[in-house]
Amino acid sequence: MNCNSHLFHHLPHEGRLALTRRQLFGHGGSVVGAAALSSLLGEGHANSSNSDGRPVLPHFAAKAKNIIYLHMVGGPSQIDLYDYKPKMAAMYDKDLPDSIRNGQRLTGMTSGQARFPVAPSKFKFSQTGKCGLWMNTELLPYTAKSVDDMAFIRSMNTDAINHEPAITAMQTGSQVGGRPCIGSWLSYGLGSVNKNLPSFVVLNATPSKGGGVQAISGKLWSSGFLPGEHAGVSFRSAGDPILYINNPEGVTPDMRRRQLDSLNQLNQMAFEKLGDPDTQTRIQQYEMAFRMQASVPDLTDISKESAQTFELYGEEAKKPGSFANSALMARRLTERGVRFVQIYLNGWDQHGDVAGKLPAQCKDIDQATHGLIEDLKQRGLFEDTLIIWGGEFGRTIYSQGGLSHENYGRDHHPRCFTMWMAGGGVKGGTIYGETDDFSYNVVKDPVHVRDFHATILQLLGIDHERFTYRAQGLDYKLTGVEPAQVVKAVIA
C-alpha cells in the first residue's frame, strides 16, 4: 500500500505506524534492517517522508538545525541589563506616573504598596559593538563582546504576571499546563540525528548564590499530548547523568552485553511464536539503551577538554551543575547531534536586593555565554545552532520594598522584557523593538511570546501555522489560536 494514498491518511497514527512496521518487517516477520528500524525509532527525520505519520518537515529550508535555549528562571531585569533608560536618573524616587501604569494589574506582592517609586538602574551602561547597543557593561563585560552576533528583542511581552503561568507560557505557548514544550514539539517534528542520545535534553544549572529561586518542574519539559518519547530527558549534574543509565554496581558492560544477547535470543523466540511486531521494537529498544549507556560516559567526561576550552568558559565550567558547566555540556550535546538543549538557570526573581543578587547571577552567565558562542564558532556549529537567552517576563521600573540609590527590588513585569537570539539564521547586531522611557510599555514593534515561538519555528524551517497536532478534539499549535507573526527583522 502506498503511504501517500488517501486511505493511509485516514488511519489513526498507530495504524500508520503499524503498517509501516509491517512493510519494514515483511510478511514473514524477518528481522528488519537497522537503518529501517532506526527511522522507525525516530532518527533522521529532518528530511524523511511522513511514513510514520509526522508532518513533512521542514516546510522550507531551515536556517538552524539545533537550539540551545538559556532560560533565566525568575525573570531577569531588562532595566538593569539591556533596556537602557537614561532619563530615569532624573526620576529617582518619583512616583511612576499613572499614565504609564495605565491600570496595569499588579501581583499580590506589590498591589498593596502605597506608592511606586521609580528605581533607575544603579549599574554602568555603555555603548558597545558595531550595532552600538547600550547595555550593562559593568556586569556583562564578556557578553558585550558578542553583541554583534546577537539580535536583541527589547519589546517582548507576555500575558502572565506570575512565574508558574509565565514560564509555562514561555515554554509551551499556554499558561495552563498539559501542553508540549518547544523542545518536545521540535523533537516530534524533526526527530533526532543521534541514535544513541535523546533528541531533547534538559540541564538544570544551579546559581552560585542562593535566593530568588522559583519552582521549575518536569512539566516544562513534558511532551504534553505528544508521544512520551518527545519529553525532555533531564541530565543531572550529580549521580547518574541520565536516570538509571548506569548498570547496577558489580555489573560490567561486558556482563550486560551477555545478558542482553540472551535476552534478545529469547525475545526472538517469542517473536517467532507470537509474531507480534512490538517484540522486534522491544529488541531494538534494548539495543539502543545499551548504546546510550556506552555513549553517555564519553559525553559527560569533560576531562579531555583543552585548557583553551576552560579559558573560554571559565574555570567554573569544571564545576558540575554550574551554568558554565551546563553551557559546555550544551556544546558537547549539540556536537553529538542533540537537537534541543534546554538550560534552566534559577535565581533571577529579585524582588529585593538587586544590588546584591544581580552581579552574582550575571557573573554566572557572562563569560560562559560568550565562551559558548566563540566555541561554537570555532567548531563550525554556530551557523547551525540557534541560541536563545531570556526569562519568562521582565521586572518593574518601580521599586518593590525600600529604595535607595544603592539598592532596590523589582516586581514581575509582563508588559516588556528583553530576550536575545544568536547563531543559526539570526541577523547579528539587530536591536528590535522599543519601550517607553520607563521600560514599562512597548512603544514600537511588540513581540508577543507566540511571535517569538513563530520566529523560532521559522528559523528551523517550520511554518508555525502548519505545524499542528490533533489532541483532545483540537488541532493544537505551539503558537496557539491568536494570530502570531514571525519577527522577520531578526532573521538574516
Add this chain to the structure above:
Amino acid sequence: MNRQFYILPSLILIPALLGAAEPPIPAQLTFNRDIRPILADKCFACHGFDPKKREAKLRLDVREDALEAKAFVPGNSGESEIITRILTTDADDLMPPAKSHKTLSALEKDTLKKWIDQGATYEKHWSFEVPKRTSQPAVKDKSWLRNPIDAFVLAGLDAVKMKPAPEADRRTLARRLSLDLTGLPPKPEEVQAFVNDRSPDAYEKLVARLMDLQQWGEHRGRYWLDAARYGDTHGIHIDNYREIWPYRDWVIKAFNRNMRFDDFSIEQIAGDLLPNPTREQLVATGFHRCNITTGEGGAIGEEYLAVYANDRVTTTSWVWLGLTANCAACHDHKFDPITQKDFYSMAAYFRNTTQAAMDGNAKDNKPVVYLPAPADEKRFGELPLLINEGTAALTKRRATGSKAAQAWAEALLPEQLGINAKTADGELNAAKPFTIAARVKATKDGIVAGGLLFVQGKKFGVQAGKLIAMSKRDVITPGKEQHLMTTFDGKNGIALYLDGKETELVRGGKVTTTPPLEGITDIRKYAQEVSKHDARSLFEEANLRKIAAIAPEKRSGAQQSQLQDFYFRSIDVPAIELAAKLDSLTAEDAALKSRTTVSHIQEEKPGEAMANILMRGAYDKLGEKVTPAGFSALHSMPAAAPKNRLGLALWLMSPENPLTARVTVNRFWQELFGTGLVRTAEDFGSQGERPANQELLDWLAVEFRESGWDVKKLFTLMVTSATYRQMSKVTPEKLERDPQNRLLSRGPRFRMDAEMIRDYALAVSESLSPKMGGPGTKPYQPTNIWEIVGLQGSRYTQDKGEDLYRRTIYNFWKRQSPPPNMEVFNAPTREVCTVRRERTNTPLQALVTLNDPQFVEAARRLAQKVLREEPEPLAAIAALGERVLLRPLSAAETKVVAQTESDLEFDFYTHPDRAKSFLSIGESKTDESLPPAKLAAFTMIASKLLNLDEALNK
C-alpha cells in the same frame, strides 16, 4: 476484496484498517460513516457550528441551513454549488481555500458527489442518539459464541471473511485474567490448579475468585484515579502535600463492594448534597478536589477560581460524556454542538464552592472532612458537645455572677486592681511554676533583675535553669511600651505573651545579655503559671485602672463591660475554673484534629449557583451571567433535579443520556483490550474516532445500564466472552488485515502500564506487601529528584521496610515530579484528567527495568526464592521461568538461560567483589547462605526474564 464489508453497512468498521489498496466508494453512503468525517475535517471549521467562525453565513452541519443557503441540490450534484466549488480550478473560488491548508482527495470529492446524488441525507451524530439494545446479528459459526459480545465480533469478522483466533491455552488465560482482574500475576500453583480443574465452570470460578480479591479494587481504582487526576500534592508552584488519600482508598473500596456505577458517580460529584451524607460520601466528593491548585504568592484569586472551574467542567465532560468541552471555554465548539454558554452553565455548578482560590500550600485546604482513628472516634464526637457545654456553663456563670461583678466594679479602687493569683515572695526559679510580666520600654538588651525574663535584639525570652526559650519573630520595637510576659509550669511548659497575646517561641538559643533591663514601668511576679486569660488581664490592667478611676455611674457601657470581663477572667473563681476546663477541652480538640487524617471535599456555599461566561476564557472579561445547566444539545434536565451539583449528577446518570453508559463501557473495554471500541476514549464527538463496532458498544452500554450499572457483571461478561479468550498470536494475515486488532480477530496483547510492571516484579519475587490504604508511600527513587525542581523544603525521604514494597497505587504522587520510573512508562503526571494513556516503547524504559534498584532487588529476591527451593541449577531455572512467565520454559529457552547463567556465574566467581556489590543493592537482607556467585548470576537471569517482552506484556 472488501466489497462484502460494504454490503453490510450495519457494521461500522474502519475500512482503511483493512488495508485495501483503492477501496471503492460504498454503494449506499451513510452520512455518519462516510460524509461527516470529510465535512468535519475539511469544512466545519468555517461552515459549522461556531457562528463566530462561520464564513459566508453558510453552515453545512445542518441540512436545512445548507439547503437554505443553496449549498447543494439533493439528487443533483451537477447543480450543486459545493461540488462546483470543490472541483473548480479557479484559486479564488476553490474550497477548501488554500489558506486553510486543507485539501480534498479525489476520493473524497467523488464521495461527496455521490452523496448528493443519493439525496444528501443527514444523520444526527451517532453518539448523540440514545443507544438502543441492538439485536444480535446472525453469524456463520454459532459454535464459537459464548455470549452476545461474540456474536457482534464474529459478525464483523464474517463480513471481511476473517476467522477469530483459537482459544488461548489455560496458562495464558490464567495469567491474562489475573492481570486484568487484579493487576497482578497469578502464583504458579494457582495457574496449575486452574490447568487441573476439569469442571465445566472452571473458568467462571476463576473469574469470580479473582474479582472477589481486594486487589480487584486496587486495579480498577488505578484506572479511575487517572481520570480523577488524583495526586498527593497541590500541583502548581510550591506543590506541597495535600491530604486526600482517603479519597483514593474510597475509590478502591467502592470497586471492591461493587458499588453501582451510577451511585459511584453521584457520590463523587455531589455526595455532600445527598440527604445526611455519611463521612464516606463526603470523602467521595474528593473527585473534584483532585484538581491542581496554587498557593503562589501574588497569584490572582479570581483567575485561579476560573481555572479550577474550567478544569472541573473539562474533566466531567471527558469522564462522563466523552466530549471535549474544553474547546468551548474560549468559544463555541467548532465541531460539536457545545456552546460557550453551555460550558459556563456547567461551570456554574462548580463555582458555587466554599473553597478558597489559594491553597495556602497547606495539607488541609478547606473544605475538608476529619476522619478520626477508631480509638479517637468517641472523643472526637464528644469534644464539640463538651466544648459547647463548657461555653454555655461559662456564659451561665457570667449571668449568675453579674451582680457580684457589678458590686466588685463599684467598690473597685484603681490601685487594687489585680488578678486573682498567688504573688511570688522570694526568688523564682526553675524548680517551681512561675509567671513574670513586665511593662517595658526597651531601648537595649537586658535582663530583668533576678533573671528569667530578658530582651535580646528584637526578641524577648525566658531563661529558667537550663530551659531557654525566645520569641520566634522579631517582636520588640525599641522605645515603644510593650507588655512582655512568660509563664512556666514547673516542668517543661513555657509560654511567651506579648501585649496579652501568646506569641510563638523557639526553644534553645543562647542568652548573651547580662545588664539589667532598663525602661521597666511595671513588673509582676507570681508563684504559679497563670492562664492566657490572666495574660490579657495583666496587659489590659493599666488601661482598666484608668476606667476604675472613673466614678461607677460615669463609666460608659463599654467601660463597664471591660471591667466585667476582667472580673470573670481573673477574679471570679468559678468562672476561672470553668474557663480553665474549657481551655483544656479546646486544646484537646486542637491536638486531636492535628493528628487526625483529613480528606479534601466539596462543599456548596449558600445562595444560588451562577457563573459568568468568560470572554475568550479570560477570567477578567466577564460576559453574560448564566445559571447551572447541562449541555443544551443533550437530553433535558430531569424534572426533580435541584439546581446544584446533585442536579448535574442526576442529569449525567439519566437514562436519556446518550453518552455516559457508552463512554464508561468503552473505558472498561479499553482496560481489557488496550484500545476502546471508540479509540478516542475522551472524544465521542465528531472529531473523535467512530466506534469500530457500534452495535457492540451500544449493546454493552444498554446492558450495563439495565443491569443496574453493575461493574463486576459487565467485566464478567467481557472476560468470559470467546472474544477475550482468543490467542494473541499475530499471523501475517491478521497483521495485514487487522493490524491494530480493531476487529478483535485475536486476543489482547500489549505492554503493561507502569504500575503493573513494578507490581509484577514485586509480586513474582514475593516482595509485594499486601497492606492496603493509608498515606502515600515513598519507595526507591534516585536522589535529588524533588530537590532539583522544587522550592525549599521539597525533600524526598525514602521509606524503610514494608513501605518500599507496597503496591504502586499507594505510592506518593508528587505532580511536579512524579516517580521517574513510572513516568517513563507513560504514567501521566496527574495534573489533568487522563482517560487514555499513551503507550510508547523507549530505551529509557529498558534502563529502568534493568537498573532501577527496585527491579534489581526484586530480581535478587526472586533468585533467592528459587535457589532456596531448588538448589540444582536446571531446576532453579525451570522454577524461575514458572514464576515469571507462568509456563514451563522450552528446552531451547532453558539452554539459552543456562548458558548465560553459567557464563555470569563464572564471572562473578572470579570477581567476588562484583558479586558482593551487586548483591548489596536494595534494603532487604541478602541471603548469605547461598553462594554469592551463583546468587548473583541467578539475579542477572531473573532480571533478564523480568525484562522479556513476554513478561512486560499482558
